[in-house]
Amino acid sequence: KLFVAPVGSDEITREFTPLPGNKATDIYLVKNDTEAYYSKSFALADQSLSSAYMTSPDSLTVEAGKATTVDKIKGKLGLRNNSIDHIEAVDANTDGKAKKFIIHTKADIDILKDNQVGLGMNFKNVDIGPYVRSKAFDDKYAYDGDDLGCTYDSKKTQIKLWAPTAKEVELNLYDSVDNSAKPTNVIALTRGDRGVWTGIIKGDKKGWAYDFKLTFGNGKITQTDDPYSKAVTVNGVRSVIEDYNNIKPTDFNRMPSFSKPTDAIVYETSIRDFSSDPNSGIKDKGKFLGMIESGKTPTGQVTGLDYLKALGITHVQIMPSYDFASIDETKSLKNQYNWGYDPKNYDVPEGSYSSDPTNPTARIIEMKEMINGLHKAGIRVIMDVVYNHVYNPQEQAFELTVPGYYFRYDADNNTTSDSGCGNDIGSQRKMVRKYIVDSVVYWAKNYNLDGFRFDIMSLLDRETMNDVRAALDKIDPGIITYGEGWEVGNQKYTREEGTTQYTADKVPNVGFFSDDMRNSVKGNNDGSEPGLVIGNGNEKNFDKHAVLFTDSFLRGKWLHNDSWEPHNYATPSQMVNYAACHDGKTLYDYIKAAMPNESDENIARRVRLANSMIMLSQGISFFHSGQE
Structure with a gap:
């Protein structure tokens, strides 16, 4: 950056950044103005407002295009539907000049009116969003x-x-x-x-x-x-x-309360994938009802419900099956594919998994029939829920009913994207928290679900998750809750408010996917640090890395520099032990990529070793469909 000062003066300094490229950068200076302008027209333009937003019931903040003083700006500022009590500058320089000002109003600002603030004849709508997201609201x-x-x-x-x-x-x-x-x-x-x-x-x-x-x-x-x-x-x-x-089967009831989370053997699958193979022998391929059909392949392999029963699992975790946005329900699933992590209507089953998406009741009764059929087979159902973001905020009922309320925003009033999806839900707000709790309770009561897996749970605040757990305990303490507790995006938020594995003791009845177990057994997701089933030199030092029969991962983990990072798990039921899930390569593909010359027979042995480690470790055992 370059600095220039007018001839004969050392009091006013202008700062500017040269424009990209090799061409000269022209700047325009105005007497007694500390800004350096890039165009003559803007340098000569009258003062203007770049933003105006409400911050409390009786105050709003404005940002001017040019720095000025309170005395100079107060005579030019005007409000519609209110009047100014006093004005204060924010971060003024030694000359008393600033670009940001707080306007205190004589009466509370009516959020149902067209509130505008003007600088001369330049009027701007007041954004009420920051106030809508406040505790006062x-x-x-x-x-x-x-x-x-x-x-x-x-x-x-x-x-x-x-x-x-x-x-x-x-x-x-x-x-x-x-x-x-x-x-x-x-x-x-x-x-x-x-x-x-x-x-x-x-x-x-x-x-x-x-x-x-x-x-x-x-x-x-x-x-x-x-x-x-x-x-x-x-x-x-x-x-x-x-x-x-x-709208339910005649004999639709909850199963007896599950004993304890550490007795669970969870099997993750997708409703669409589970029965879609042409050789599945199942009629309702890729549908709710296909999950409870039993079929056989041409070679006699049992499929569908009989296959699930043969696995000896206690729970099946179904990937998102609420109404999601990316699939056109009027078209066949044959040429469409999405996992469903793009919420549209949270309390409604996905129409593409029903026999008739145009019939509003078909998806409801068929999802309940699926759950009922699995229950009668002795298999409980965990639903994968995605409350941390939506598909498109501008088309979502949240934003269309209370604009600016339901999502998290940064200091510049832009939605955050720690989820990587362009928006993050603001679960710490009362009506967002209420919505999530109400939604989970609805699914538990009306669909008799036995558990919930929370996508990117670290973006949901701990008070919300504790409220969810308390509400479910009133229905059935045996309902399992767990989720992804990785720290993503803004670590300050996730450490201070989010539900992460590093603050597990503050949500004692909620479980977490253990990436430490995954990395020790299989290796990290990108394959750069292989796990024990591939061979990483720690086989002889097994106790230290403590995969089987120990409580080491409950207390912490050894890092690569031989230092110890503590964990705060309260009980083994907070650890979901796994080697693979829907994210990343399947376990077979992961080992094959790491060991391209290994025979299929030896890969199968390594997979069985990984499965044994998961099954015999303390905590909840979790297996990805096909891992068996």
């Missing part, structure tokens, strides 16, 4: 009722939506589940306490679709399905009114 608007969404009755149906920043909400009713249908009725919802909007629909409207039209103070209008949807039209476009609780 939560304290004022968080709702603790258990009746959000649709409550059906044959005589009347109640619809409730939490949308405190909306100034109008209309309910569109459709007597058809066709997504192209026009509204049959439009009902204006009534705003109540804490920004909850309510509508009562008279008569029996079972099978009708609905969505919302919301109007906000700044004039923005959105249309969305219900974030608390329990049934939806094809591709999850609209919500559907149904008697959700009574």
Whole structure:
């Protein structure tokens, strides 16, 4: 960077960065202005605002395009729908100049109005997002009722939506589940306490679709399905009114409470993959019902449910099977593939796994029939859930109902992406935490699920996970909960708030995938540090690296420099021991890549050795489909 000062002066210094390339960089200087401008027009332009956002009920922050003083800016600033009490500069220099200012208002800012702040004739909309994400907003608007969404009755149906920043909400009713249908009725919802909007629909409207039209103070209008949807039209476009609780098999009950997590043998598979092979002998290939069919290959190998039973597992972990966004449910799965880590509607089964995605009840009854069939075979069901991010925030009911609330933002008011998906859920906020707890409880109660595996659990705060565990304990203490506790992205957040294996003692009834066990048995995921089944020179020093029959990994692990890193696991049930899962290479492929000249017979022996280590270690035993 270069520094220039006007001739004869050492008081005002300008700083600028030359533009890329070899061409000269022109800069323009203005008397008594510390900025160096890259264009003449901007240097000569009147003062302007680059941003304006609400930070508390009676204050907002503005950023000016050019540095100035409070005295110079206060006469030019104006508010619509309010008036200024006083202004203070943020990080002013020795001349009292700053670019950022806090405006304190005489009255509280009405978030339902079109709030604007102007500098001269240059008016800018006030972004209420930072306030919406504040504790003050939560304290004022968080709702603790258990009746959000649709409550059906044959005589009347109640619809409730939490949308405190909306100034109008209309309910569109459709007597058809066709997504192209026009509204049959439009009902204006009534705003109540804490920004909850309510509508009562008279008569029996079972099978009708609905969505919302919301109007906000700044004039923005959105249309969305219900974030608390329990049934939806094809591709999850609209919500559907149904008697959700009574769509179930006649003999649908919970299994007896499971003994303890360390007795679990978990088998991970995908509903689509499990039965899709042309030789599976299963009719409903890639579907919920295909999971509970029994078939045979042309050579006599048993498949489907009989195969699962023969494995001797206690639990099957199904990869995401809620309604996800990347698969077009109107088309065959044959030429589409996605694991499902792209949430659309959290409380609705995925339509592509049902026999008829256009029938809102088919996916519900068939998923429950799958769970019921597995239960009757003595196999419990764990569901892979992805609450840490969504597929597309701009098309998600969360953002369309309460813009700026449900996601985490950085200091510049941009959504964070520690998940690597462009957005991270802000679980520490009251209504996000409530949503996650309500969702898990719904699946446990209405689908009789026996466990939950949380994707990138480290991005969910510990209070949320403890609340989830407490809520499940009231239903069945034998429900298993575990997830990915790696530290990702912002380590400050994950260490201080997130649910990680390094803070396991603060969530004592939640389990964690043990990458330490995985790395010692198989090796790290990229193959640069081989594990014991491949051979890494530690075979004779087995006790120190403590894979079998010891509690070393509960207490910590040896690092490569021979130092000891402590862990904080409270019990063995917090360790999910595994050598492979859906991420990365299968165990066979991993060993083959590391040992390309090894025979299949010897690879199979090494796989069996890895499986034995996992099965005989303290903790929960976890196996990836095909690993057997």
